[in-house]
Amino acid sequence: MSAFGLVLGLVFTGNVVFVHLLGLCPAVSRSRNIGSAFILGCAVTCASTLTSGASWALTRFLLAPFGLLAMRGYAVLLVAAAVGSIADRTARAFLPALHASARTGFPIVTANCAAYGAALLVSGAADSALDSLVGGLAAGMGFFLAVVLLSSIRQRTAVERVPRALRGAPIVIVSAGLIAMAFMAFDASFLARIAP
Helix, strand or coil, X not given: CCHHHHHHXXXXXXXXXXXXXXXXXXXXXXCCCHHHHHHHHHHHHHHHHHHHHHHHHHHHHHHCCCCCHHHHHHHHHHHHHHHHHHHHHHHHHHCHHHHHHHCCHXXXXXXXXXXXXXXXXXXXXXXXXXXXXXXXXXXXXXXHHHHHHHHHHHHHHHHCCCCHHHCCHHHHHHHHHHXXXXXXXXXXXXXXXXXX
């Protein structure tokens, strides 16, 4: 599959939030404000890209040659935590206003299962470092799309009349399910036809 098909597949068909249910908790809890959703989406996109690239290199040059592929999950988890920690320290040092506005956003990225899951999904299937980086970027873009969509839904439902039983998180979960069903339209055969 081409790079375009890989991006479409990971943003829509294999969306980490709506399809794999990875990173659903921060996507729902941090989506009250469009600004914080945007910051979280950007941070997770960067983290998943870097984590996927580093995980591919770790798998290719350390785990596979020594027959330690059974340890890949733990190794990728350590890489994801290290990337999140480095992102937190970098933002604190060079972008203090962004770090202050994100408040708890960067610690969430440190332990974010979306970046970890994207790295596991992408680094194991990638043939090259470029495929792994593009896949990590696409998975991060899928998380970004999900968190911004959920934030828009939350802001819209705050001003609309929603039944009392569905106010807050329940209407967001129902909306996420409907979006996931809409993303199913981008199935593998459709992607193969538009991006061979």
